[in-house]
Amino acid sequence: MTAPATAQQLADLVQQQQADEAARLEDATATEADAGADAALAAALTAALAAWIATFGSLAAAGAGVELAAYLAQVRADTDRATGGLGRRAGRVIERALPDAARLGARHATDFAHRASGRRQGIPGVGVSRDALDAARALAGTVREQLRLAGRLLSPHMVSATGWRGVVTALGAARRAVSIVRSAVAWSVHRAINDGVAQATAALGARGLWVSEPDACVRCLAYSGQLTDRDGRFPGGLSMDPASRTTRRAAIEGPPAHPNCRCRLVPWLDEWAHGRTALPDLLRAQALRSVAMGRGRPSESNAARIRAARYLLAQRGSIPDRLRRHAQSAVAAGHF
Known part of the structure; x- marks a missing residue:
């Protein structure tokens, strides 16, 4: 071992x-x-x-x-x-x-x-x-x-x-x-x-854990760090961008969430959480950092990233001050 x-x-x-x-x-x-x-x-x-x-x-x-x-x-x-x-x-x-x-x-x-x-x-x-x-x-x-x-x-x-x-x-x-x-x-x-x-x-x-690419789209970033439910599914309609979020979509089995999605699924047991930060928490923090920094793909609209950043800024204490200032500047300018 x-x-x-x-x-x-x-x-x-x-x-x-x-x-x-x-x-x-x-x-x-x-x-x-x-x-x-x-x-x-x-x-x-x-x-x-x-x-x-x-x-x-x-x-x-x-x-x-x-x-x-x-x-x-x-x-x-x-x-x-x-x-x-x-x-x-x-x-x-x-x-x-x-x-x-x-x-x-x-x-x-x-x-x-x-x-x-x-x-x-x-x-x-x-x-x-x-x-x-x-x-x-x-x-x-x-x-x-x-x-x-x-x-x-x-x-x-x-x-x-x-x-x-x-x-x-x-x-x-x-x-x-x-x-x-x-x-x-x-x-x-x-x-x-x-x-x-x-x-x-x-x-x-084990349960399935969603792992997005660090520069994934706003939809996939919302899933990164999420675990499957008892039925082995993830909730449908998640997104960091409020404009593309919906509660009406059916649950999904996992990635890929859309064409050209390269998100990954990994097994996860709570007993594998070692150290100060567990992997699901690290992935969620990574997703928030990606939104705050505007690390989108060229195929994704700037407007979607700005809406996601604006939503993120409304969540108190969700990101460090340095990232918050970067996202605030981008939202004020209207682009990353």
């Missing part, structure tokens, strides 16, 4: 070492699922630009007639080659990756329990949830519809009205199919990882 880890050591284990392992699995799965489609679409856009200028003289020129029809036929052919089989391939790749992701989650949970308790734990056998499998199997249809949209945008009728900008819009729609694949990979892989953690947590007789 080894000495149990401190709360900060446990947080570092989950948010750094284990998060990095999960990211490597996600990246490898996404690379295999994409199979060069995004790079091929970027090349198609470059070729389409050169061909437009060669055919019509300038980007400001309007395309029309037989020349436009022939030009668009070539762009569609390049797009089809770049994205051929994308949805089906990605779905198969994700489905193959899910058992590995679930096993990784189970290993992470037992490693965490070992570090938290000082006692070695056996890794249980785990399975993949039905919704993760269903999402992988539905991906082909979603990608196919997105590519059909791109094809419709590449019609002479659409492009004759918008010119070169219409071609850019259409190829952007095709590239959106790759973004859909990557989002599906992120959600499915992290869902399977957390499924594995949840099953290992149940085998340990």
